Amino acid sequence: MNFELTQEQRLAVESLKRFAEAEIRPVAERHEDTLIPKDVMHGLLRKLAPFGVGNGWVPTEAGGAGLDLITSGLLYEELFRIAPDVGGTAFINESAAFMVHKLGSPKQKSRYLAGLLAGDLIGCLAISEPGVGSNPRAVTTRATPTDGGYIINGEKLWISNGSISDLAMVVCRTGPDELSFLAVEREAHGYSCRELHKLGLNGWSTAQLSFAEVRVPADSLMGSPGVGLRETLQAFERARCYVALLAIGIARAAYDAAVTYARQREQWGKIIAGHQLVQEMIAEMATELDCARLLAYRGLALLEQGVRCDTQTSMAKWYATEAAVRIASRAIQVHGGYGLTKEFPVERHFRNARMTPIPDGTTEIQKLIIARNILGVSAFGDEAAASHPTARKGA
Ligand SMILES: Cc1cc2nc3c(=O)[nH]c(=O)nc-3n(C[C@H](O)[C@H](O)[C@H](O)COP(=O)(O)OP(=O)(O)OC[C@H]3O[C@@H](n4cnc5c(N)ncnc54)[C@H](O)[C@@H]3O)c2cc1C
Structure with missing residues (x-):
């Protein structure tokens, strides 16, 4: 077991950090708590691509940056600390690009892949x-076969990147027991979006997508019919580590703010960092942060090896996201009353952290996956759930 980063990884993170502090943070902070407009987000995604953010999972021979998952995770963790809304948008766009790389036909790849990897197109997974x-x-969203294609009807909710998307990979029912992915273009095929206002992370789009008699050609199908469920579950496995990193990035920002404040604020004739119960809060935050990071990078290392690791990715996701909520809450506590105001960033970190235990499987669902794998008994009341697909590298 080796916890040392390579020189290359350290340099990659350092150069992204310098760039993101100078070029991404000011834009993200200007749009704090409001949606970052599509044209602005395109500009940011284009600038992030040379760092391997938004394109790292796709191999170089297919036009991506071809990063290993640990290096990619380190870059995202840093970006999530500085600008979680921008990092989140890039992560979903990268997920869409990876889906096209993995499932797409030659025609779909030539139409979408380069644009997604460069940040010229924005994708979402619905x-x-x-x-x-x-x-x-x-x-329940249906794609009904018709002459030369499908007609899609249904509603999708909570779709990250939805209202700024050019393209949606939509899971549809194509038969009674068959779920499939279809690539639907917003302009050419037409779906409508409604942006949702949330507790936190409002710079990052979360939207409702409506499909009313949307006609798509037959070659919109991604992969074979019926792969929708398997591909969704496999995508979740990777996504869970990245949502863990999102939580870790937000928690690090809260922790850093608490450490800085504790060293400055004086009460009872000394800085509050000298009070033992403030030290306890800092020690707990630092330890939980490290636990979360160890779980997240173990998950990524296993995914990189291509072995089954749904237990470990679920552990990483639930622990890191719930820890981030506790850490951000303690950061407010360290700040006292000031922590509750908009004058300090920790109330925003808390709202952002509280977003993370829900997407890509709630905390409860992660625990059911872990216990199912330990006990061999599924509490989902659905034995099919016990046959969770094994993650395979690049698969
Ligand atoms: C910010 C954000 C971004 C998202 N992005 C996307 C996206 O890009 N694409 C996409 O398709 N979806 C996305 N989602 C949807 C997300 O994956 C779902 O919100 C999540 O899976 C939970 O579903 P739900 O909200 O319908 O809650 P429900 O499934 O209704 O759950 C409600 C409560 O019941 C509990 N519960 C449910 N089933 C069980 C059970 N069997 N045992 C015990 N407890 C249970 C849950 O843990 C939860 O506490 C996003 C959500 C959010 C909040």
């Missing part, structure tokens, strides 16, 4: 619906 969240097997 699985959840108003009545379908924790159980993706229940998707």
